[in-house]
Amino acid sequence: MGTLPSTRADVIVVGGGIGGLSAALALVRQGLRVRVYEQASAFGEVGAGLQLAPNCTRILDRYGLLAEASALGVLPETMVMKDALDAAELTRLDLRDVERRYGYPYLVIHRSDLHGILLRACERAGVELLTDARCTWYENLDGGARVRFADGVVDEADVVIAADGLHSIARELLVQDEPVNSGYVAYRCAVPFEQVAGNDVHDKDVVVYVGPRCHFVQYPLRGAETFNQVAVFESPKALAGQDDWGTPDELDAAFAGTCAQVQQGLPLMWRDRWWRMFDRDPIMTWVTGRIALLGDAAHPPLQYMAQGAIMAIEDGWVLGEHVAAQRAEGGPAVDWDRALAAYEAVRPEHCRRVVGTAREWGALWHLEGVRRLQRNALLRERDVHDYAFVDWIFGPTALTPEDEPEMFRPIPLDSAPLCPPPGAEGR
Numbered sequence: 001m002g003t004l005p006s007t008r009a010d011v012i013v014v015g016g017g018i019g020g021l022s023a024a025l026a027l028v029r030q031g032l033r034v035r036v037y038e039q040a041s042a043f044g045e046v047g048a049g050l051q052l053a054p055n056c057t058r059i060l061d062r063y064g065l066l067a068e069a070s071a072l073g074v075l076p077e078t079m080v081m082k083d084a085l086d087a088a089e090l091t092r093l094d095l096r097d098v099e100r101r102y103g104y105p106y107l108v109i110h111r112s113d114l115h116g117i118l119l120r121a122c123e124r125a126g127v128e129l130l131t132d133a134r135c136t137w138y139e140n141l142d143g144g145a146r147v148r149f150a151d152g153v154v155d156e157a158d159v160v161i162a163a164d165g166l167h168s169i170a171r172e173l174l175v176q177d178e179p180v181n182s183g184y185v186a187y188r189c190a191v192p193f194e195q196v197a198g199n200d201v202h203d204k205d206v207v208v209y210v211g212p213r214c215h216f217v218q219y220p221l222r223g224a225e226t227f228n229q230v231a232v233f234e235s236p237k238a239l240a241g242q243d244d245w246g247t248p249d250e251l252d253a254a255f256a257g258t259c260a261q262v263q264q265g266l267p268l269m270w271r272d273r274w275w276r277m278f279d280r281d282p283i284m285t286w287v288t289g290r291i292a293l294l295g296d297a298a299h300p301p302l303q304y305m306a307q308g309a310i311m312a313i314e315d316g317w318v319l320g321e322h323v324a325a326q327r328a329e330g331g332p333a334v335d336w337d338r339a340l341a342a343y344e345a346v347r348p349e350h351c352r353r354v355v356g357t358a359r360e361w362g363a364l365w366h367l368e369g370v371r372r373l374q375r376n377a378l379l380r381e382r383d384v385h386d387y388a389f390v391d392w393i394f395g396p397t398a399l400t401p402e403d404e405p406e407m408f409r410p411i412p413l414d415s416a417p418l419c420p421p422p423g424a425e426g427r
């Protein structure tokens with residue numbers, strides 16, 4: 001990893017993804033010396049687009065990064081949900097209205113652009129950024145914590161933030177649970193807009209086609225010069241316990257019965273890589289001594305709520321605000337035990353709700369037969385100006401448990417006013 005800086009950091013962050021960098025930024029803004037260790041040989045992000053709801057753009061604004069993010073991304077006008085079999089519109093969300101309601105925009109951005117924005121902000125603020133550093137061990141000390149790397153280097157600080165993702169080493173050491181395999185897989189692509197211009201696509205909308213055991217997402221990126229698509233489906237090979245699951249032949253088979261709009265988009269998907277979808281059961285203990293889990297290491301979700309990266313950014317923001325609150329009370333030293341306790345008092349419950357709702361959302365999106373028709377009937381009935389389903393997420397990030405808003409009240413599927421047409425059950 002090169003030479004270890006001679007000064008002791010106040011905070012070590014392990015993992016230089018969106019979660020680690022945004023946490024580093026939140027803490028360096030509080031005047032702390034922050035050092036980030038990333039296992040890869042360069043800081044970067046793999047993948048395509050990210051949706052950032054107002055609970056994230058609000059924080060980017062506080063960091064002074066919203067203008068840059070808006071310039072690199074797209075502010076879509078509408079989010080539309082359609083049925084993947086017949087392309088019928090089911091419901092929509094007016095994203096301009098969302099911006100008026102919550103005070104901050106709904107933004108879509110290439111994940112490498114967001115990562116770059118955070119990386120440059122960290123560099124400007126003086127975060128020490130080290131690569132080729134694979135952390136293999138975490139341990140608590142009296143009043144601090146220590147990390148060890150694959151090349152034998154050891155470092156310590158007052159606090160260690162483990163932002164090392166879904167397969168977190170810290171989580172393995174401290175919690176010892178396993179990722180939960182959903183059996184679903186995601187294919188992605190980001191292509192020049194010209195390649196989809198002849199298709200029935202929208203350059204100002206986020207469109208989600210929901211179908212039996214599959215869904216398909218489309219939205220513009222980079223000032224609508226690029227078009228993002230995500231194709232997600234349940235893998236029969238995963239269900240059968242085979243190791244080689246999620247292959248392109250399964251992609252084609254999973255979407256075989258879908259509408260023309262989805263069929264037009266499928267050939268553009270990247271076929272040389274795919275993302276198997278895992279989450280973890282929520283846990284309420286994220287802090288052990290001076291080691292704190294953050295981002296996907298703490299709460300990896302299935303991506304159906306599009307809140308994974310956002311929750312990671314919120315985590316860092318909340319921790320930074322609790323450090324700031326103590327600074328405001330006077331004294332240069334941070335009472336880390338109090339700050340970490342305040343972080344752990346509020347974030348796990350919020351993320352538990354999101355991770356659980358994401359699973360339920362996925363189940364709802366992927367219904368088939370009569371259940372699909374019931375879902376469609378309920379979605380069509382929904383008042384498009386009803387924000388009950390997003391108020392609890394899109395509002396200001398709670399700093400204390402008392403600030404955490406009530407969740408929405410689920411509508412039972414069986415309340416759908418439906419008389420299913422004959423033969424619909426089999427679809």
Ligand SMILES: Cc1cc2nc3c(=O)[nH]c(=O)nc-3n(C[C@H](O)[C@H](O)[C@H](O)COP(=O)(O)OP(=O)(O)OC[C@H]3O[C@@H](n4cnc5c(N)ncnc54)[C@H](O)[C@@H]3O)c2cc1C
Binds near residue numbers: 037163230311
């Ligand atoms: C298909 C898909 C679509 C998604 N869409 C959205 C969306 O629209 N909106 C949204 O908010 N979220 C979305 N997400 C979720 C989001 O991508 C993740 O929740 C988020 O990127 C997690 O960030 P992280 O920094 O916590 O973890 P990661 O991105 O996994 O970063 C972890 C970092 O730690 C490093 N690391 C790992 N182990 C070590 C080690 N031992 N030592 C040193 N470094 C290490 C890794 O190299 C990596 O850089 C989506 C996810 C998927 C799969």
